[in-house]
Amino acid sequence: MSLSFQDLILTLHRYWGAQGCVILQPYDMEMGAGTFHPATVLRALGPESWKAAYVQPCRRPTDGRYGENPNRLGAYYQYQVVLKPNPDDLQALYLGSLTEIGIDPLKHDIRFVEDDWESPTLGAWGLGWEVWCDGMEVTQFTYFQQVGGFECRPVTGELTYGLERLAMYIQGVDNVFDLRFNDAGVTYGDVFLENERQMSAYSFEVADTEALFDLFRKAASECERCLEAKLPIPAYEQAIKASHVFNTLQARGVISVAERQAYIGRVRDLAKAACAAWLERAA
């Protein structure tokens, strides 16, 4: 039988753990992508070697569909691997992980299709691919070139697996809520369908936008206070918080196109300043 959702995670943990990665737990804050985790953003900066793997819950309020779309979720999981410096055989290591979770590369069509990655809110970019398995994007594969506006030396290799998609593929399931979560009869829907419904209602209808605007301002100023105190980690946490609040405000449709750039720019400045402080402290 193919891997359950939780066994998929455990298999990846074992595999990357054996490659010398520290297996971290998810960061305990709301964020839009696994990349935001300090174990990626901050650790990608500076000369020290670093290997880590972790699951990160990702919140994308605008993608919420009240649990009615079989492919879109307002909250989902990414499996994130970062290796610094990237080993010479990173592609082979990655392909090894696919074999490990049951994808035979001589039976399936695995391809590396150009996809350059950029995060305007983190001032980060890199080159790489989206990895296709039989036409489906299963992983984002990136060699970081810059984070927080700073050159990455050495370069971090980042792998981001979309866990639900991958599991749907492995299990041959067309609706995310039908995924086997474990092998004891629990589905993904049993665990998360109600969350999707309620969180969509919250993000699109209920969230108090005044309070959120206020929260954004407070997170931003708290970030600045931490920067003054030369505490890059809490400063960066506040930048993550501001970023998530901004995402929720967007889902509520209260940020105009013109304002959008200004908010992204504000978060980027905070993140960049936190990165600068992190590098300074390390130096």
Place this chain on the structure above:
Amino acid sequence: MADFLLELRSEEIPARMQAKARNDLSRLFAECTSEAGLSTGAIDVFSTPRRLVLIARDVADTSEANREELKGPRSSAPPQALEGFLRKTGLSEEQLEERDGVYFAVVERAGRPSIEILANTIKRIVADFPWPKSMRWGSGSMRWVRPLHGIVALLGEEIVPVEIEGISSGATTVGHRFHHPGPITFGGAADYAEKLRACHVIVDHEEREACIRDGAAVAAKKAGLSLLVDEGLVVENAGLTEWPVPMLGRFDAEFLDVPREVIVLTMRTNQKYFACTNDEGLLAPAFVCVANVAANDGGGAIVEGNRRVLAARLSDARFFWEQDLKVPLEAQAKKLDGIVFHEKLGTVADRVERVAKLARWLAEGGAVQADADQAERAARLAKADLVTGMVGEFPELQGVIGGYLAAAQGEPPAIADAVRDHYGAPSSPTSIAVALADKLDTICAFFSVDLKPTGSKDPFALRRAAIASIEIIVGNGLRLSLTHALRGALANRAGQTGEMAPTHKLDATADELLEFFADRLKVQQREAGVRHDLIDAVFALGGEDDLVRLLARVEALQEFVETNDGADLLTAYKRTANILKKEQWGPEDASCGDLAPEEEVLEKAVVGVAATAAASVEAERFVDAMTALAGLRAPIDAFFDKVTVNDPDLPTRARRLNLLMRFRDAVNRVADFSRIEG
């Protein structure tokens, strides 16, 4: 002499960069070897996603020897100058030659072994390669499009030794990523392609393209379908595969409710699949994907996987389509006031308002033979699809989606077609009215706020809009005064802003616009083989701004000047014009004395031709006007042959100059021949 093989093996090179990379590789290699004086035979370049390959035939064993003479200081110069020169040339004083008090050094350079030159060439290629985007990796500092892993460099059977950031050249590479990941060693350029083929890599991109092109067509044919040919997709898939295997899959026919363009585009851009059609040319519920592996189960799992991905994408598309269908375009159009078109030109809704009025005006004025109400309504709906979910997902389908929605929501075909076609150069009346109004408004609005194209900069694509307008006018034979239409568009825009622009400003802008159009017309007609000097010759007459009439006249003129009569008349005209110019001749009192016979003949011909030509031009019978002009050829030739213009009798001379002037003017009534080249 020996053949040289170079393979630069990296992680996957983006498909879209491979064609340029091959050219750059070939160019850099040729530059480096020719600078070094190393001669080579033919150069072939190939690419796969993981390899850039160059094979140079018949590389000489050494570069050409050369001898160079360098001029040094004067022998009387201070000793430091001589010392410097000796250091620079590496010679001793005895080896220098002294001529006329100046030192000369003769430097002989023996030919260098090719292997050494090739090693340097490889280093330079890797260092200077102009990738559109390159990156660093690991702890190194070298840059390449993606991490570089191996260099095969063989001259004959010998390795060209080179080391770049820890990568040493050799005779070994690897095969297909999954079929043959182990090492393959080559004996030289000769066995390169075949050894790789045995390891599931087709090195020649053109061979892979052919394999995809033919394989995809065969796969479709086997299913009783035809492949929708898409050469861009062939090349892209060849850039994504080392061992391409085209396979046909099917999708659920219920998705065919979604507009065809959406399905084809989803398959093409998101999935890189080919689409298929049935006997009737209708889209079939099938796709052809190109795998990079000869799967061990025959490909069943791959086709099934791709089918499921496509189904997810199509159900997303169908979701947007169904949502969009529910909202009337009229309601969508109201949302356009939230989209800024340009900070100086207001919102898209403002623009729609202008285009709607202008389309109506064009129809009412008779410039376009369309129903004014339909034209206005079509214009009001034309941009509404910009706020639909479908166009949000696929911006390149603007217009197409609007057309489908308009038809589905019960608009008459003329309106739905106009919505669909107004971005291009359509040919049915309502569509023409909207398309022309749309383009004239764009051009006039930007000109009116002084945002004109300059040099190579045309950020709002106004030149393209002008060319499209010309195509609409000329292609559909629209009889309109361009000046009038442009003034109408300018006034329409001025009316909307409320800042009543003074008439003289509108006039100035209209003149400028007319000139802008004249330039575009020349560019556009050049491709059709119409001479720009002839367009000038007709434009120079002034007052001709009916493009259809203008081009008919130019066409007749071009035919005429390319005949013997025409060429000869042009020569006589130029001679006449030169004489008159030299004399700065204006009409003068002249003698009415005895006319020379040739003078008399010409006089009559000029009077006759002037009348016939004018009448023909008036009736737009331009070929007749030219035929009339041809009647001047014999008389003017005879005149110049037999008659002396510069008669010692001044009144006679004046009479003849007056006659030449009338000849010139008669010709000029048809076109300004002084503008014609040749």
